[in-house]
Amino acid sequence: MATAELKAPDIVIRGRKVVGGVTEGEALVTSQTISGWGGVNPLKGEVIESHHELKGVSFANKILVFPGAKGSSGWSGVFHMTKLTGCAPLGMLFTITTTKAALGAVVLRVPTMTDFDRDPVEAIATGDWVRIDADKGEVQIWKGGRA
Amino acid sequence: MVRLTDAEKAMRDGADGPAVAKAMDLLIRYAEALGAEDFVETNNVAGVPGSSPQWVKDYYKEDGGDYRAVFSRFDLDSDEVVDVPRMNAFSCHLQGGMDPEMWREQGMSEEAFANFRSDEAEVASHGIQVLKTCTPYLAGNVPVMGEHCAWMESSAVVFCNSVIGGRTNCEGRESTSAAMLAKRIPNWGFHTDDFRKGQHAIDVEVPVDSIFEWGMLGYFTGAAVEDAIPVLDGAISDAALIKHKHFGAAAASSGGVEMYHMVGITPEASSREIAFGGADKGERFTYGAKERAAVYERLNSIGESRDVDYVMLGCPHYSIDQIADAARMLEGRKVHENAELWIFTSRAVKATAMASGYDRILREAGAKLMTDTCSAISQAVPPGTKVAAFDSAKQTHYLPAMMGIEGWFGTTQDCIDVACTGKWEGRLN
Known part of the structure; x- marks a missing residue:
């Protein structure tokens, strides 16, 4: 990849590593917390909770940007299953640390960060291109994608 | 590290x-x-x-x-x-x-x-x-x-x-x-000690005494404080294990509450100050007649048809005293031909229910006392179920959405009655 020719990111935010690694992809953003068990269909990586703004939308192979986890203690188990079905997110950015979200990220083994200097739910919009370097604690954002 | x-x-x-x-x-x-x-x-x-x-x-x-x-x-x-x-x-x-x-x-x-x-x-x-x-x-x-x-x-x-x-x-x-x-x-x-202190106050102004009222207050509490720790104070009375069980399950499902304090009732809340770890913090919510009515309405917003074909009790799993109450309410009656009544509990409690004769009373009335699971966990309802009734705010929160059915929420008596008549008559008194 000819990285030298890429334009610089529009926004860079910093945070704490939850799970290390580097990944990049298209963002899927919600301002609402997400339920695992009863809120996500692990066979499709799709949000199924009634009244959720992402209802019917799949986070498979996206960078999932959300405030945090809610609901049943089955959260990690359901997100873990999305890894088995090939519908896991590429990476995750969340603002509220809970045992559910932390354990879910650990078993998904995707680069994940939290505790940011700027709220990623505000800074990032669905469709933006996002690169996570969790080991460096850095998120690069290209608004409107990186075509 | x-x-x-x-x-x-x-x-x-x-x-x-x-x-x-x-x-x-x-x-x-x-x-x-x-x-x-x-x-x-x-x-x-x-x-x-x-x-x-x-x-x-x-x-x-x-x-x-x-x-x-x-x-x-x-x-x-x-x-x-x-x-x-x-x-x-x-x-x-x-x-x-x-x-x-x-x-x-x-x-x-x-x-x-x-x-x-x-x-x-x-x-x-x-x-x-x-x-x-x-x-x-x-x-x-x-x-x-x-x-x-x-x-x-x-x-x-x-x-x-x-x-x-x-x-x-x-x-x-x-x-x-x-x-x-x-x-x-x-x-x-x-x-850790600090994490367990209260974060918001809820002033309870209407009497909360029965298991039905405790469940509704729980559902209100979760919606109000989300996943924070509430300190409830006021007109809460007649505490019992089963009431805490329903309150907590409701608060955990409407909001994600993992701990609550009730002043003078729960063990880490001998006073309001101890519950908060100092002065009051956070927001202050009121649970009065208006809020109570709104919770009831919200829990019953997914029911239209009053022709109930499934009654599910036992979320969380029924205790032996709840099974005894249900058996007393059902004794001498029959579950309606168009309805099913499934009651869920643990194997340990079912063994006691069998020894005490409750399982026989339930079976003679046409009800089933099941163990291990519930309709939400197993995604199992009787074939052809369209409209269900519950005495649990938690199950009302989950099951209709998961199974695409209608649901009613009421007292245990409302639920036993509809299991026998097939017609939902529940209302807020």
Whole structure:
């Protein structure tokens, strides 16, 4: 990849590593917390909770940007299953640390960060291109994608 | 970086065998993800160790496709399959996927039942207590004040923290399975004193005395404070185990409450000041007549047809006194020909219900007393169910959305009545 020719990111935010690694992809953003068990269909990586703004939308192979986890203690188990079905997110950015979200990220083994200097739910919009370097604690954002 | 004791380093490095090493590795990754500094020891773990549907076993076919493969690869998140020894901590299996006898009525296949039996035999042979319930505290696992636990099941977690004064975060499947082996859990959240203090106040202005009223107040509380810790004060009376059980389950499902304080009632709230750890903090909510009516309306916003064909009781699993009450209400009556009444509990409580004659009364009336699971967990309702009725705010919250059916919420008496008449007559008095 000819990285030298890429334009610089529009926004860079910093945070704490939850799970290390580097990944990049298209963002899927919600301002609402997400339920695992009863809120996500692990066979499709799709949000199924009634009244959720992402209802019917799949986070498979996206960078999932959300405030945090809610609901049943089955959260990690359901997100873990999305890894088995090939519908896991590429990476995750969340603002509220809970045992559910932390354990879910650990078993998904995707680069994940939290505790940011700027709220990623505000800074990032669905469709933006996002690169996570969790080991460096850095998120690069290209608004409107990186075509 | 998480600090490890010499014993924990030895476990990580394999001194207690490969399964314990994998468990410790997962717990270290988890502690780092949380930002925890060290571990607490636990000898009280409740989860769903190794139980899985057939498709998960099939996914690990190359690893053997069995309990050992699932426990290693999924529960311990290990890259390799390891021998799984008997668990080291006092370990309990929470609710499961079907009734061990009435699985056909629940629509389960022979294959699914065979898988269920096989998993259960593995659970037992690994030294895990087969409690098969969301209410371990009614079936042989009652923590004590201050005990560090590692529990799954949101309604059990909130009960442990709030009513008993035990200490547990809302753990997941993988962390509980690992804790069963390593007897450790990250020292974070509800294991620490400061985290357990109240964050918002709820002033209760209308009398909250019956289990129905406690359940509605719980549903209001979760919606108000979301996942924070509320301090409830005011017109709450007649506290009892089953009322806390319904309050906590409702608050955990409408909002994600993992601990609550009731001033003068729960053990870490002998005064308002102690509950908050000082002066009042956060927001102040009021639960009055208007709020009570709104909760009732919200819980009943998914019912249109009053022709009820399914009544589900036992969320969380019914206690023996709730079964006794239901049997008394049903004695001499018959479940309507167009309706089914399923009541869910643990195997331990069902054994007592059988010894006490309640199971016979329920059966003679046409009701079924089932164990292990519930309609939401097993996604099992009687064939053709269109409209259900519940006395549990939690089940009302989950089941209609999951199954695409209508639902009504009311008192246990409302539910027993509709099971016998087929016509919903519940209303707020």
